[in-house]
Amino acid sequence: MTTGRHANKVVASVAEALAPIKDGMTILVGGFGLSGNPEALIRGVIERGVRDLTVVSNNAGNLGKGLALWLRAGIVRKVICSYIGNNEDLHTRRASGEITVEITPQGTLAERMRAAGAGIPAFFTPTGAGTVVENGKETREIDGRRYLLERALPGDVALVRARTADRFGNLRFWRTARNFNPVMATAARLTIVECDQLVDLGAIDPDDVHLSGIHVHRIVHVPEHENAFEYRTVRKRA
Amino acid sequence: MTTGRHANKVVASVAEALAPIKDGMTILVGGFGLSGNPEALIRGVIERGVRDLTVVSNNAGNLGKGLALWLRAGIVRKVICSYIGNNEDLHTRRASGEITVEITPQGTLAERMRAAGAGIPAFFTPTGAGTVVENGKETREIDGRRYLLERALPGDVALVRARTADRFGNLRFWRTARNFNPVMATAARLTIVECDQLVDLGAIDPDDVHLSGIHVHRIVHVPEHENAFEYRTVRKRA
Amino acid sequence: MTPSTPPFTPQPTLWSTEDMARRAAREIAAGSIVNLGIGLPTQVADYLPEGHAWLHSENGLLGIGPFPYEGDEDPNLINAGKQTITVVPGGATFDSASSFAMIRGGHVDLAILGAMQVSATGDLANWAVPGGKVMGIGGAMDLASGCRHVIAMMQHVTKKQEHKLVRACDYPLTAARVVSLVVTDLGVFAPTGDGFRVVELAPGVTRDYAQARTGAPLS
Amino acid sequence: MTPSTPPFTPQPTLWSTEDMARRAAREIAAGSIVNLGIGLPTQVADYLPEGHAWLHSENGLLGIGPFPYEGDEDPNLINAGKQTITVVPGGATFDSASSFAMIRGGHVDLAILGAMQVSATGDLANWAVPGGKVMGIGGAMDLASGCRHVIAMMQHVTKKQEHKLVRACDYPLTAARVVSLVVTDLGVFAPTGDGFRVVELAPGVTRDYAQARTGAPLS
Numbered sequence: 001m002t003t004g005r006h007a008n009k010v011v012a013s014v015a016e017a018l019a020p021i022k023d024g025m026t027i028l029v030g031g032f033g034l035s036g037n038p039e040a041l042i043r044g045v046i047e048r049g050v051r052d053l054t055v056v057s058n059n060a061g062n063l064g065k066g067l068a069l070w071l072r073a074g075i076v077r078k079v080i081c082s083y084i085g086n087n088e089d090l091h092t093r094r095a096s097g098e099i100t101v102e103i104t105p106q107g108t109l110a111e112r113m114r115a116a117g118a119g120i121p122a123f124f125t126p127t128g129a130g131t132v133v134e135n136g137k138e139t140r141e142i143d144g145r146r147y148l149l150e151r152a153l154p155g156d157v158a159l160v161r162a163r164t165a166d167r168f169g170n171l172r173f174w175r176t177a178r179n180f181n182p183v184m185a186t187a188a189r190l191t192i193v194e195c196d197q198l199v200d201l202g203a204i205d206p207d208d209v210h211l212s213g214i215h216v217h218r219i220v221h222v223p224e225h226e227n228a229f230e231y232r233t234v235r236k237r238a
Numbered sequence: 239m240t241t242g243r244h245a246n247k248v249v250a251s252v253a254e255a256l257a258p259i260k261d262g263m264t265i266l267v268g269g270f271g272l273s274g275n276p277e278a279l280i281r282g283v284i285e286r287g288v289r290d291l292t293v294v295s296n297n298a299g300n301l302g303k304g305l306a307l308w309l310r311a312g313i314v315r316k317v318i319c320s321y322i323g324n325n326e327d328l329h330t331r332r333a334s335g336e337i338t339v340e341i342t343p344q345g346t347l348a349e350r351m352r353a354a355g356a357g358i359p360a361f362f363t364p365t366g367a368g369t370v371v372e373n374g375k376e377t378r379e380i381d382g383r384r385y386l387l388e389r390a391l392p393g394d395v396a397l398v399r400a401r402t403a404d405r406f407g408n409l410r411f412w413r414t415a416r417n418f419n420p421v422m423a424t425a426a427r428l429t430i431v432e433c434d435q436l437v438d439l440g441a442i443d444p445d446d447v448h449l450s451g452i453h454v455h456r457i458v459h460v461p462e463h464e465n466a467f468e469y470r471t472v473r474k475r476a
Numbered sequence: 477m478t479p480s481t482p483p484f485t486p487q488p489t490l491w492s493t494e495d496m497a498r499r500a501a502r503e504i505a506a507g508s509i510v511n512l513g514i515g516l517p518t519q520v521a522d523y524l525p526e527g528h529a530w531l532h533s534e535n536g537l538l539g540i541g542p543f544p545y546e547g548d549e550d551p552n553l554i555n556a557g558k559q560t561i562t563v564v565p566g567g568a569t570f571d572s573a574s575s576f577a578m579i580r581g582g583h584v585d586l587a588i589l590g591a592m593q594v595s596a597t598g599d600l601a602n603w604a605v606p607g608g609k610v611m612g613i614g615g616a617m618d619l620a621s622g623c624r625h626v627i628a629m630m631q632h633v634t635k636k637q638e639h640k641l642v643r644a645c646d647y648p649l650t651a652a653r654v655v656s657l658v659v660t661d662l663g664v665f666a667p668t669g670d671g672f673r674v675v676e677l678a679p680g681v682t683r684d685y686a687q688a689r690t691g692a693p694l695s
Numbered sequence: 696m697t698p699s700t701p702p703f704t705p706q707p708t709l710w711s712t713e714d715m716a717r718r719a720a721r722e723i724a725a726g727s728i729v730n731l732g733i734g735l736p737t738q739v740a741d742y743l744p745e746g747h748a749w750l751h752s753e754n755g756l757l758g759i760g761p762f763p764y765e766g767d768e769d770p771n772l773i774n775a776g777k778q779t780i781t782v783v784p785g786g787a788t789f790d791s792a793s794s795f796a797m798i799r800g801g802h803v804d805l806a807i808l809g810a811m812q813v814s815a816t817g818d819l820a821n822w823a824v825p826g827g828k829v830m831g832i833g834g835a836m837d838l839a840s841g842c843r844h845v846i847a848m849m850q851h852v853t854k855k856q857e858h859k860l861v862r863a864c865d866y867p868l869t870a871a872r873v874v875s876l877v878v879t880d881l882g883v884f885a886p887t888g889d890g891f892r893v894v895e896l897a898p899g900v901t902r903d904y905a906q907a908r909t910g911a912p913l914s
Contacts, residue, residue, distance in 0.1 A: 034770065114577075120349070122385075124359050213568070345577075367651075467549065471543045
């Protein structure tokens with residue numbers, strides 16, 4: 001009897017978790033800005049020495065942190081994202097032609113990965129109708145409204161940050177650190193999770209699981225994270 | 239300043255909750271078999287005296303219970319479901335021509351409602367390719383595989399059963415009573431929830447909400463339910 | 477010995493449904509995600525070591541446990557056959573759209589499904605009998621077309637001795653070219669495109685015996 | 696009075712950004728679901744009574760509360776502008792796909808968005824300046840095309856005094872025919888198809904003053 005891909009998922013190190021990553025792969029990386037980033041996996045990919053990566057991420061880093069480390073390391077060939085903003089590392093490399101940047105509406109980015117994970121090869125969406133996002137895409141009027149056909153966006157690997165994982169890979173996320181992490185986990189052939197807490201089977205009630213371990217293939221426990229701020233906005237105590 | 243549709247959702251009675259239901263509407267009804275059924279709302283619709291309903295439900299009742307009450311009451315014109323099985327009330331009325339039955343693969347049924355809730359008017363799916371489900375539908379080969387184009391399935395009203403609701407309509411479900419309830423809640427213009435427990439705002443941690451109250455418009459607290467068994471399978475204690 | 481006595485022919489011992497379930501269970505890799513169809517395939521669970529595989533129920537659960545002890549039954553914790561069940565530690569619940577996204581998206585490693593006919597090309601027919609009462613499709617088409625591998629389980633022939641392993645299905649299809657293995661009361665067979673490869677035969681079942689009951693060439 | 700002194704012309708008191716935010720807040724119905732865009736629209740929250748509306752953040756939260764007290768900031772609890780926030784009682788978190796399903800599916804009642812240009816037909820341009828640095832789209836197109844109503848907030852003219860309320864946008868569109876109301880430092884204006892209806896003017900702003908600064912007829 002062979003062993004399936006859902007046995008023994010917990011690995012001892014980031015390096016072991018990332019062993020399957022190869023040059024030229026498409027990597028989906030969870031996070032919104034610097035929140036919910038798989039920080040140790042991001043650093044580990046640089047140490048692994050792969051290159052020519054296509055990266056799917058909402059922002060591809062910022063303030064020199066997160067995926068900006070990959071941009072600076074020169075291991076990225078293409079970025080598919082929704083927003084560059086003040087990510088100067090990306091602006092610079094886009095301008096020089098070092099990196100190709102494909103900009104997609106954020107909801108379309110999420111839905112294309114949701115489709116990939118759900119076995120839907122293509123779907124119609126109203127987002128971007130009548131805009132430059134239409135360019136090169138099939139359009140159709142349905143019930144009097146204009147829609148674009150968007151394609152599923154699968155990844156070779158997803159790098160995901162979770163607050164809690166059990167040994168099967170059932171995940172819970174914390175607040176808005178959830179963002180793209182669960183949907184990316186569904187959309188990749190291999191999903192690697194970096195969790196703050198690792199717990200035994202049964203420690204999470206079945207109804208409290210945010211994402212089933214069916215979408216998770218490797219788990220590495222990383223207790224310490226930087227969790228960088230972008231804009232620390234506060235109010236004074238009364 | 240006008241009042242939006244998310245103010246004051248908790249109503250005092252099933253009758254009040256169901257007041258907007260009218261003849262000829264398309265009603266999405268949560269439940270898988272007899273589990274997770276909005277039992278009081280189902281009974282209430284009969285008392286309300288509406289008719290010519292189109293019902294979307296995985297099974298449309300069984301054993302004379304659940305939506306079988308609507309079939310017997312003669313208030314259903316059409317059923318969209320995935321499975322009839324031994325639901326004799328539906329077999330009889332389908333055979334007599336009293337009720338039109340549209341059978342859809344279960345995953346396609348769920349995904350069509352997910353699409354309706356998510357603003358996706360149509361999507362390609364592999365399910366049913368090369369079968370009678372293709373009849374009358376657009377097909378397309380994408381990357382060497384055959385797909386059907388399926389349309390979103392919205393409802394006028396969704397009747398949903400939840401274990402716990404807060405006053406905004408944030409919901410939690412219990413075990414496999416969840417089934418079609420959340421996705422139907424997203425797919426209707428008006429979603430009416432029957433909850434076992436009603437709690438104050440803040441009683442459910444933000445990370446523990448299964449379905450956001452954005453998808454809920456009326457809430458009625460119904461503490462007692464039959465929760466009928468279909469097949470009571472057990473093992474002996476050692 | 478009287479002249480009227482026929483020569484002794486050993487009768488094959490056909491597999492019981494328990495034998496079939498036990499044999500199908502051997503196809504399940506440790507640490508895989510498996511959906512067991514309603515009816516006979518559900519019995520396959522009885523032959524899996526505890527913790528061996530993760531059982532998926534399309535109504536919204538990964539991690540089906542054994543039937544509950546008497547008195548512990550919960551009508552809101554059921555499998556796709558509407559039987560009361562339990563959840564194993566590490567199990568998780570989810571809604572129908574997420575559940576079928578798992579199936580359609582190829583995240584379920586294996587489905588073991590009941591069948592009415594299987595063709596030499598791996599076509600599966602298991603949801604409707606021509607001219608019969610329409611029972612519905614349920615999750616059958618999603619499971620058959622979405623899971624990474626599909627094993628069919630069925631009696632080798634109908635009660636009227638009609639073939640069920642056939643060149644081409646004449647029953648309405650559930651999905652085309654999906655079945656990789658068929659477990660019957662006669663043995664285990666793999667569709668090859670123009671026939672079936674004999675993987676294993678039940679005790680005393682000869683190739684000729686099986687071929688006479690199969691509507692496509694055995695190899 | 697000397698001959699060289701011009702006749703006295705009262706100068707209009709243009710609305711400050713605070714005035715604009717306060718005015719936009721009045722458009723928010725009690726018990727509605729509202730997404731406030733990054734920048735100026737975010738300030739609208741300051742003028743809403745506690746519990747008045749539910750604020751949606753497209754990165755995965757419904758129920759944004761005020762900024763945290765000093766020392767309570769959580770880098771993993773942020774709004775779409777990456778500012779640290781809090782959650783109100785009754786708030787809920789969810790993933791990006793679910794969040795944009797809410798937006799695209801028409802479940803968000805109102806988006807208040809910053810704008811670069813708004814046309815007389817309600818077209819919105821707010822994501823790119825022709826020839827400028829490409830900042831990206833973010834959630835702008837989903838919000839503009841998905842929310843049930845869209846209010847645009849912006850200065851009435853550019854720093855170079857160019858019109859921003861125009862017959863037709865020459866900036867790249869975010870979405871076509873979606874804006875129902877524009878709040879500027881000159882007042883409130885509603886696209887009518889061939890121009891803008893004056894809903895309200897800031898103190899001392901005359902119709903002529905506004906018309907001179909608007910690229911389509913006011914009515």
